[in-house]
Amino acid sequence: MSSWIEAKSTAQHMNDVGKYDDAIKILQDFLLAARGDDQLCATAELGTVLTDQGCLKAALNTLEHTLESDATLYPSDHPFCLQLRMQACRLRPIVKASFNGVLQEASDIYQTFSALDGIGDLDTCRISINITYTALLFMINDLHDRISIHQLKASIAWQIHAFWGLMQEGRVREALAVAQNYVRLLNTSTAQQNGLEDMRFSSAIEMVESIVESPNAVPVWKATAVGELLHLRNKINEPGWERVNFLEAEAIRLFQSEGHTHAVVDIRLRQACNRVGQSILNLTTELLQEIQGCFQVYEKNNAPGPYSRAVTLMLSSIPPGQGFDLRVSLLDIYSQLSDITGAELENVVLKVRHLSNWLSHSTRSSQVIESARSIDELIDVRDCRWVKGMIANVTSNAYNLLGDGENALEWAKSAVDRWGEVFRLERAGATLMVLLAMLNKCSGFRPPGVREAIDFAEREISHHIGEGLFLAAFEKMAVLAGSIFLPKGDERGGTCLDSMxxxxxxxxxxxxxxxxxxxxxxxxxxRGQILMGTELDHEVTDSRNEHFEQAVAFYMKARNPVSAACARQIQANALYTTFQARVPPSWSVLRRCIELSDIAKDVFEALDNTLMLAESARLCGFFQFKAWSHGFVSGDTALASLRKADQASAERRAEVSILASFEAVSRKQKFVMTSGIEDTHARALAVCQLEGRMADLWDWIQCAKARSVGDQLTNQFPIQATLNDDIMRDPEMKALCEEEEAVTQQMTAADPVVRLKLRSDLHLIHVKMAGYPLLRQALDLRKSTLVSISEIRDLGQKMKCNAGGMEVVFVDWVDLGGTIWTVALKSDTPPQVVSCGITVAEVKAWKQQWLDVQDGGRLAAFFVDDEYDEDEPDYCLRSIDKLVASLHDLTSKGELLVFCPTNVLHSIPLHALWVEDNTPVIQRNPVIYSASLTTFWQCYRRSELTGSISTNLGLNMAGVYEPRGDRKFSSEQHAEQSNVYTTLDQLAERYGGKSISGQAVTVECFKQMMETSIMFHFHGHCRLDQPTLGDQSLELADELLPIRRVFEMKLQSPHITLVACDSALQVISAGDEPLGVVTALLCAGASSVLGTIWPTLSSTGRDFSGEFYSDVVDQYRQSPKRGSSPTIVNLAEALRRAVLALRTRRKTRQPYHWAAFVLHGSSSITLPHAFIPERRVNT
Structure with a gap:
């Protein structure tokens, strides 16, 4: 065995030139037989090499193994043992992402070592311990807890003293280690802290120059010192750089001469990053290939640490808000590298910083929230205070952008608590989020909420100024002025600007x-905005414009294009006030408004800022509409701009839907109410109507509905059959679809950490898919892109063939200028538009009189009106027959009518209105309802799938008719309970199904039955919270089933019948957004849902069920294809005949009995072979 001196020298040289594996092998071989101090020294060196290589977890394991296995061989205060413990202490928070107990342990080690006798200031062990301890203190101060300024200054002073002392003794290698640590500390947030005057860039240059000029320094040490300093190029803007620039070429030469495996690549990559940082346009294909070549060098030489630093450098170089796909790819690489390095803390910090940057420039709020939540679950505030606070702050900001003040405030307060007094500057930023959330909660900025927000802001501002936090004070003043004082014309606005x-x-x-x-x-x-409310003259206009021009210039100087574009948009709004004041209207002024808005829109589009793009596109559409109304531009120009506004809005709606299930629906509805998109649709309809553009009118009507939540059935709704066939014939497209399906399924069951990566993977897959026209078509459908007239006509033809030649007519209603018009699409004829001769106001008044709950909670008048029969002129429905009167001429008897009611019409039993004397629509025609024709198209496609579904899925029935604490049963109700359960058993037995009832219908059982059904029937109660009807739920045996739970179900495209109070009642929010159990079931995957619009008697529900299923079975058994292939059953016809049967019976003749039952979604369902057994014959 070679001596330790020889092994150490060789291993250190290998480490110096990046040959880490060789150095590790030398040290590991030496350790096989090493004992005593040599073993400890070799272990410390091995830990250093593994750390330099980037294998931090392996380094920590190596150190801890030696400390644990040899604990009894050495005293606890042995210098080399203390060195190993300090090294382990430094690595532990990086690997375990937790600072819990680290500072106390490190301080104990440092104090124990400092108390040892006979160890000089420049002892090798002291050098190592002090370097490691200082690095740890700075990291803790950055990310977890504040270290006293005295302690930080002392550690810096020691480094400077130690460096020059080591250089004087000719110990250049150790001096280089001190210099490297000093330079790296300059790259921390702590280095910018007030009071650390010894942390100077000039000191770093002096250290590097001293090493370069030292006769005792070998070439690779000189090059390493220069290379380390170059890491600061993107971080520090200092005049001393010219002293370093000339050394860069020399460093490259020295690294090459010494055969360093990756140091030249480090420098080349840094140069490439500088070019990318100057402009993303510099990231050419050639440069990208060069960067990929650099990455391959790291892989080849097994250098995950340098590779990770290169990826981090590349991420920091990408201009803000740009290169999202590249960012995702780099983060994915870094995440994979962290699995190798074990640097979990650095991985988390990088992701959080990326989320903050991404949100600032793209406003992709929902993706940020999902990602931030995932990271938040990983660590505790005791692990890393800064990260926990940052996560909360970013999440609050994201919720604020979504307009969700409640969640924004909760997360902002959490950020304040997490940062506390430890991170004062960050805490000040979190209180800004608190202020924004408080204002977000104040609908219309009404008191007392606004007063409370102002008081809070003023207290915080005073506190910030007292602490010298002028930036935090300025930011809150800007919110007060821009969001409250100036919009309200409050005189405090001017005072606030002076304080700013x-x-x-x-x-x-x-x-x-x-x-x-x-x-x-x-x-x-x-200052430009404050002039928007003043009486205009040329001087004011010029001054206002000058302020906006200066604002744009300074925003760009601050490298913030988003805010610059916002300033352009505000400038356009200000200029519009000038247009409004001019008589006659000035085309040049309005044209300038359009130009400014277009500039803003282009910036937001380039930065993929969905929030601001939606708003700027809306304003562009508004200005173009105004130009059209004054005759300045054509209808084509106006409609093109309005179409872009709608598309931008759709992107934003898709963005707010990323958060799963019911929360997404509520968020989308709130977005519709606040985004002004309804006005965009109204403007487009006005252009179409006045210019006689009937086809465009139809498209715009459906466009508004296609954005409905009803269209968001799931991400996995089927692709059109012919489209799917074309896709599957192409190997590349097929592979992408299969890859997407696999990732989507993994996301469903993945834990938060894995799901975060999978979402990035899915995004990249969708980017690739969008490059194929056919796959782009499929992606458009998932975004609820409008189904065209030709597609609807083709669907009508297919339905006609499947229904034995029955024509299909799609019927819609639209509000044009306050009057309701009927719009019908049939065969190949153009859409026909006819006025109903009744206003929206009249229908609302009728609904309020007859359908709304009366004072004192009394039942609506419609349900107690037995004074008149429906054939009498004074019967309530006769006053609104105008809504369907035009169908007499627009449609023919026997045709299938697909009703797409609008807004208040969702509450009206349109099928029960008379289309001619004594003939309700449902008697003349089968009728189905749909929130939009896009929804209908999707539901019909679902219904076709059931024929190929496994016959293990069947007809399942469940009933819960039980007393509750607030609902006692009479003897009649107990009898009805028995009748309900008996009826279900009889139906299930007769038609080969399964039934459960009463206490057996638990939530889990209900869910399992629905997910394994082709047809599912439920008879029971539906509970409503009238102020928020979206909170309705079904009563089951063990608990209520809210629709939030229904959204989570994975259904196999079944038909579902709900005989329950109010099960088909749709809550209509602004923007034609129906929301209720029916929508929830369609979103969960049902192909059709039959429910009741209003409360029904249980006995009526039983009678209806018997008629409905009898007709379904008769159709199935009478089909000529039965027994050989799937059978199409016409649900709309079955519903029609069942309803008419009730209408002929005396006890259910009134419309409030039979008109309650409506079908949503597909008009038919394809049942598989042998779904219903043959009729039993009694012998």
């Missing part, structure tokens, strides 16, 4: 140049 001016004077030296420029831009922008 004073704060701005104190910022230089206390904030970065970018932050100062950003504040200057904000102040100019607000």
């Amino acid at each position: 001016e004073e704060c701005l004077q104190n910022l230089p030296g206390k904030a970065t140049p970018d932050e100062v420029n950003y504040c200057r831009a904000q102040l100019h922008q607000l």
Whole structure:
């Protein structure tokens, strides 16, 4: 065995030139027989090499193994043991992502070592311990807990003293280690802290120059010192760089001469990153290939640590808000490398910083929330205070952007608590999120919420100024001025701007140049905004425009294109006030409004900022609409701009839907109410109507509905059969579809950490898919892109063939100028539009009089109106027959009508209105309902799938008709309970199904039956919270089943019948968004849902069920294809005949009995071979 001196020298040289595996083997071989101090020294060196290589977890395991296995061989205060313990202490938080107990342990080690006698200031062991301890203190101060300024200054002073002492003794290798540590500390947040005057870039240059000029330094040490300093190029803007630049070429030469495996690549990659940082346009194919070549060098030489640092450098070089796909790829690489290195803390910190940067420039709020939540589950505040606070702050910001004040406030307060007084500057930023969340909760900025927010802001501002946190004070003043005072014309706005001016004077030296420029831009922008409410003259207009121009210039100087684009948009709004004041209207002024909005829109589009893009596109559409209304532009120009606004809105709606299930639906509805997209649709309809564009009118009507949550059935809804066949014939497209399906299925069951990576994988797959026209078509469908007229007509033809020649007519209603119009699409004829002769206001008044709950909670008048029969002129429905009167001419008897009611019409039993004398629509035609024709198209495609589904799925029935604490049963109700359960058993037995009832219908059992059904029937109660009907739920045996749970079910495209109170009642929010159990079931995967619009008698539900299933079975058994192939059953016809049977009976003749039953979704279902058994013959 060679001596330790020889082994050490050889291993260190191998480590110096990046041959880590060779150095590790030398040390491991030596350790096989090493004992005593040599063993401890070799272990310490092995830990150093593994750390340099990047194998941090392996380094920690090596150190801890030696410390544990040889604990009895050495005293606890042995210098080399203390060195190993300090090295392990430094690695532990990086590997385990937890600082819990680390500082106390490290301090104990340091104090124990300092108390030892006979160890000099430049002892090798002291050098190692002090370097490691200082690095740990800075990391703790950055990420977890504040270290006293005295302790930090002392550690820095020691390093400077130790470096020069070592150089004087000719111990250049150890001096290099001190210099490397000093340079790396300059790259920390702590180095920028007030009071650390000894942390200077000039000191680092002096150290490097001293090593380069030393006669005792070998070439690779000189090059390493220069290379280390170059890591600061992107971080520190210092005039001393010209002293280093000339050394770069020399370092490359020295590294090459010494045969370093990757150091030249380090420098080349840094140069490439500098070019990318200057402009993303510099990232050419050639440069990208060069970067990939650098990465391959790291892989080849097994250098995961340098590889990780290269990826981090590349990520930090990408200009803000740009290169998202590249960021995702790099993060994926880093995540894979962290599995090798074990650097879990660095991985988490990188992801959190990426999320913050991404949110700032893209506003992809829901993706950020999902990712942040995933990371938050990994660590505790005792593990890493800064990360926990940052996660909460980013999440709050994301919720604020979604308009969710409640969640935003909860997370902002959590950030304040997590950071506490430890991170004062960060805490000040979190209180800004608190302020924004408080304002978000104040609908319309009404008191007392606004007063509370102002008081909170003013207290915080005073506190910040007292602490010298002028930037934090400025930010809150900007919120008060921009969000409250200026919009309300409050005189405090001017005073607030003056206070901001004073704060701005104190910022230089206390904030970065970018932050100062950003504040200057904000102040100019607000001064421009304050002039928007003044009486206009040329001087005011010029002054206002100058402020906006200055704002844009400073925002760009601060490298914040998003805010610059926002300033352009505000400038356009300000200029529009000038247009409004001009008589006659000025085309040049309005054209400038359009130009400014287009500039903003282009920026947001380039940065993929979905939130601001939706708003800027909406305003562009508004300005173009105004230009059209004044005759400045054509209808084509206006509609093209409005179409872009709708598309941008759709992207934003898709973004707010990423958060799963019911929360996504509620979020989308709130977005519709606040985004102004309804106005965009109304403007487009106005253009179409006035210019006689019937086909465009139809498209716009369906476009509004296609954005409905009803269209978001699931991400896995089937692709059109012909489209799917074409895709599957192409090997590349087929492979992408299979890859997407595999990742999607993995995401469903994955834990948060894995799901975060899988979402990135899915995004990259979708990017690839979008490159194929056919796959792009499929992706568009998943975004609820409008189903075209030709697609609807083709579907109608297919339905006609499947229904034995029955024509299909798609019927819609639209509000045009306050009057309701009927729009019908049939065969190949253009859409026909006819006025109903009734206003929206009249229908709302009728609904309020007859369908809404009366004062005192009394039943609506419609359900107690037995004074008149429906054939009498004074019967309530006769006053709104106008809504369907035009169908007499637009449709023919026997045709299938697909009703797509709008807004308030969702509550009206349109099928029960008379289309001609004494003939309700349902008697003349089978009728189905759908939230939109896009929904209908998807549901019909689902229904076709059931014929090929396993026959293990069947007809399942469940009934829960039980007393509750707030509902006691009479003897009649107990009898009805028995009748309900008996009826279900009889139906199931007669038609080969399964039934359960009463206490057996638990939530889990209900879910299992629904997920294993082709047809499912439920008879029971539906509970409603009238103020928020979206909270309705089904009563089961053990608990209520809220629709939030229904959204989580994975259904096999079944038909579902719900004989339950209010099961088909749809909550209609702004934007034609039906929300209730029916929508939830369609979203979960049902092909059709039959429910009741209003409360029904249980006995009526039983009678209906008997008629309905009898007709379904008769159709199945009478089919000529039965027994040889799947059978199509016409559900709409079965419903029609069942309803008419009830109408002929005396006890159920009133419409409030039979008109309650409606079918949503597909009109038919394909049942598999042998689904219903042959009729039994009694012998």
